Amino acid sequence: MKNQLLILLMLYCSHDALCQVQVSGRITSATDSQPLPGVNVMVKGTTIGTTADSDGRYSIQAREKDALIFSFIGYASQEVVVSAMTEINIAMAEDIATLDEVMVVSTGYQEIPKERATGSFTQVDNELVNRRISTDVLSRLEDVTSGLIFNRNVEGNTNDISIRGRSTIFGNASPLIVIDNFPYDGDINNINPNDVESVTVLKDAAAASIWGARAGNGVIVITTKKGKRNQAPRISFNSNITFAQNPDVFYAPRMTTGDFMDVERMLFDKGYYESAEVSDGHEPLTPVVELLIAQRDGLIETDEMEQQLLLLKQNDVRRDYEKYLYRNAVNQQYSISIQGGSDSHRYNVSTGLDQNMQNLTGNDFSRFTLNANNKWSFFSDKLEVSAGLYYTQSKRTRNNDGFTNLRFNSTSPMYPYAKLKDDEGNNATVIKDYRLGFVEQAQANGLLNWKYSPLDEIDFRDNTSGLHDYRINTRLQYKFNKSLNAEVLYQYWNSTTATRDNQRIESYSTRDQINKFTQADVDGNLTYPVPMGGILDTYDQRSSSYNFRGQLNLNHAWDNHALSALAGYEVKELNSDANYYRYYGYNDELATTQRVDYTSFFPAYNNPGQYISIYNRDGISSMTDRFISYFANAAYTFKNRYTLSASARKDQSNLFGVKANQRGVPLWSTGLAWTISDEPFYKGSWFPYLKTRTTFGYSGNIDKSVTAYTTAVSLGYNALTGLPYSTIINPPNPALQWERVKIWNAGIDFETKDRVLSGSIEYYTKWGIDLIGSIPYPPSTGVTVFRGNNADTKGHGVDLVLNAAIINRTFKWNTNFLYSYLTEKVTSYKIEAPAVKYVYDGSGSSLISYPLKGKPLFAIYSFDWAGLDPETGNPQGYVDGAISSDYATIISKATTQSIIYHGSARPTSFGSIRNTFSWKNISLSVNVSYRLGYYFKRSSLRYGNILKGQVDHGDYAKRWQNPGDEQSTSVPSMPEFIDQNRDDFYLNSSALVEKGDHIRLQDVNLTYTLDRNQFSRLPFSRVHLYVYANNLGILWKATDSDLDPDYPTMKPVRSIAAGVKIDF
């Protein structure tokens, strides 16, 4: 038996050996005939394989009739059948399609084949970048980038992006934005999205740590378009026009005109306006109150008053806002580019123009960009020189501040029955700042007209800012040999913004200044400390930066090994200077100004008991940021299956008042990747491609607002004394350290057969260490808040990307599913603040929050709600478990145990489902986004405002009025007196907390493509016609409230765009 077996085995072996051949050869690139190292050579259907050495040579054992597969990233794979020939030389052709695909990721320091990457990268390719139509680049990343979210709970901050949550409390929370190798210091809105080739988002330590101390919030690497070698000139033209709806000014609920007038009458009857009537400052009174006074004083009959009131009651100032302050926005975009290259020269030149007519009448934006870059090769590719210029010029006109700035006086919004146009259609005046009688008397006394017409203001203002921004890039790369090259990069950036706000003498703000300071002597002669003429404010900002980088790159492959390493250093300086000047008595015709006396105090004309001095707005600031960094990065790949990566970086900065040895922070990371599907033992036929990877490391963040020494800031000259004075902004903190973020990331990349399903799933844990936090301090120390390394956080999350080719015939249906889950909590915070601080500020919307240990950085807390008192309609809470209406006690006795924690104020799960259907030349892409697992606090009314005669929230109509109402409403009854605690309790009670979860139909893109291959008479090689609709609406939300959870004050406007892109 044993013998038989042995014979069989020998037979088998010898038979096999008979047909074995040793195949060898040399692999070159088809483009330049240069050897290609690192190419994979596999015997088809077996696990036998090898890699080409540094000369492109390979050698492999195969049998006759076997097929050899040659594959390499960026090149088209080739299959060659082994014949009697033992030498097979291969010229590999570049595969532009694959190169353009998601195969290479850019870190700003190097391009890494995605196959060998250990870290977490998300790439947004050119098609995806162009899917959305917008003036800016960043918004195009929303809902197509895994793990990236735009935070909406901070009002007024449109570009507040988080990548995998927030890793800092008070430090800079924005991701680092890198454009063409260097961080971009300007406004990202200066970049024309048409110039962007692709965007790579670096999410974990291994991906980002090459950026060191500024990578803690993630890095967004933007690559602009470049010419390619041996490419015929390609001209491309793109143009589109976007129409956006008039915003909904009725969206935020407001009291009706009638309700407000009733409140005014009630307050009038209580004598509320009596003090304003005799006030020193001639406080303004609304037309309704003036009518009530006139009737009381017998100046008009009751009938006439009622009639007039009835007329006013029909007004709603929001109708006028909608008609006269807003319009449909129209944005036009044009861009044209040409790119190409010869054997030794590559180029890309593009230019773009954007013309935006914004929603607010009188506000416009235009932008012109010019982008030119060239790359030359010398000495048979030994030396490469690149030079790029990117120039942006933009102009913004802002003559309309919107209705929230159209106010009755500094404390009250405009009364709801104001009219912006009179019955004849002329611009009407409204009451503002002073009483009508006083204003008219002043004019009779020789002062300037003191009335205010909101619509005239837009015409009388001339507020523009112009920007010039340019970047010059140069790069020199010298290849010592195949493996080693050195490069030197330099970038100079310069940006100037000149803002000029000419408030002509016709404008209210200027007339008001002149009148307030007008001095009348006993004979009624007038003198004008603020001279007759316009007021011109100028604000000039000049920023410039230079970056210098020297870097050595090593790329070496031998046998089964490949090593890729780089090391270098970097110097950076960023200077920002700004100055602010105000010119009084400005004459725009002659460009003359007049001098004023800033030091004297003048009795105000409207209130002679008040002494005021002329506002000196002149100021100057000068900032400098400097960095010196050293970095190194290496990746070693064995058999194209195993990759080990490591990187280290040290950053030093001119942090103020920090001891020299604390100026720098060393950061490092390491990672491992394993392509399981390449293993001989791998049999998983479900996933022909399967790769796992894991990384661990540190990145950092800087908070330049804190220093180690007692730091004062000079405040200029004191208004009281005229002496220079300064204030202490920072008590000494000798223990100050840099913030660090530690990240562990593990991921799996997979593909099913024919890529029907592909994607990745990643899990990460993130620790924020020594985060700068504010803690309340004993005020007897002289500081009430102390900023230092007071906090640690820990978070973990999942990023899932699934791409499915559901139908792949003539009709194609692709689905891209993004899901991100993240939860983060504060693991230590030195001091617990009083519980009310969390209730009021815990959501982070005011950015003064004190995080609570064990809870997310931004969370929604509230006072427990016990409903309305059925007898009185008073809101009720709890004190020591018992129902109570003692609001002062509820608030002051609240503990972190007694307040209710609802959950995170930011979505804990979010993502999108993008379905793309294409049939022949038509492609339709629909993106549905979702945000889940978070809460928001709905706004409601504050009786403190209503009882001061200010128009307030529309919940007023739902207030408790009669016993029984408590069944159907949670809006408290109107109290007799202002009770701030009652308002504070109600507005922060759980009655107003809502779930934020929602699903939104974000946008739809429909593209029709005409190709010369199909339509031979087409004068162009290709034409895309597209239509894009954005902000289409909410499909589902958890809350019953009418509010959009992400846009509580102003709904995003719907827009539709149409455009054409022509490739000549």
Add this chain to the structure above:
Amino acid sequence: MKRHIYTLLILSCLIVAGCSEDFLEKKPDKSLVVPTTLNDLQALLDNADRVMNIIPAIGMVASDDAFTTDNAWQGLFTATERNSYIWKDNIYEGEACGDWNIPYQQVFYANVVLEGLEKMEPTSANELQWKSIKGSALFFRAHAFHQLLELFSMPVGESSTLGIPVRLTADVNAEVARASRMETLNQIIDDLTESLPLIPMNSSYKTRPTTAAAKALLARVYLIMGEYENAESWASASLSENNYLLDYNTLNAAATRPVARMNDEILFHGQMITYGYTVFSTTYVDTVLFASYEKDDLRKQVFFRLRSPNRYTFKANYTGTSTLFGGIANDEVYLIRAECRARLGNIAGALEDLNALLEKRWKTGAFVPVDETDPEILLARILDERRKELLFRATRWSDLKRLNQDERFAITLHRTLNGTQHSLPPNDVRYAFPIPDQEIQTSGIEQNPR
């Protein structure tokens, strides 16, 4: 070629390494300073209207100079003032308390300055400035301690009575417990005595201390301590440097603000923290107090403005604005000396001081000098005049605490609000305001009993 590039690389490496120390020394923001020069330190002390010349105001809110209506009380800005007005047990309801925080900020600034001065030796060229800054810092620190003590400590001078944390270092991490009232007073006196030879006699700026102001403050402190000889002699020392009084006959009584800011009667400018109560036109002068001014007393016109029947507001702030004055002026120094002299039996001296003041306050020709010789009656009269002269300043709360020690002058305060009676009997524990919530929560110092 290769060699050139290597050389270049190495050279640039060396350049960077060589200059990196200086390169990173650059200030990130030009307006930032680590206060090290004398001018830097002076600039801190000159932070007048935000920090150094700000005076607490809750004592004024709680005292009996003024009252407000039920309606207006509801509309006051803060719980702190609403509760102070009716002497509630819980005052702050979690609000930050500037009346505590700002004086301690003054102490902090003073300590930063004093420690900054220690690090630089005065030279013959800057010795005067060095001394003046040091003296000023000591004055500001003493002044802040004094303000705090009056609000947050009981007036009884037993050794066990708690004072306030006497913080003598700029180190914010140093833990400092409450000193006794006596220790606090001793520190105030030490600081002022030390400051006297250092600060200048005159200054062009009323926001900066002078020797006359420091002596007046010493007189004020000794008066509170009941050391009338000392108070009398420091008041004399102050008046011998500056005894100017405004003649109210020269003022325009009809003006909205008849008294000018930084006028010559002022020794040290101080302005009170703005509460709704201190600036609202619904904060009326106590009706009994108003009725006590006689017809020819110019103060009746200069001080008050009729708002509605029998409702007067106070308009003669020595700040020239609606902000209440809380600094030191010569009228107070005259009254301190008059009171001390009366208490010490120097009737002639007391009368001389009282008449010197009143003469400037009465209509020319109409004033009949006081000639009361009964020490009891004279003292009562002087205290009356003190009340009528120093209303709406920061002194009344302190006077109430001090005079309540003496049965002859002890009074119970009453308020009626929304139909409820509130009262504050003499020497009630509520004469010491509770230490603000944040202080108790973060430093754990001992709270005042309520």
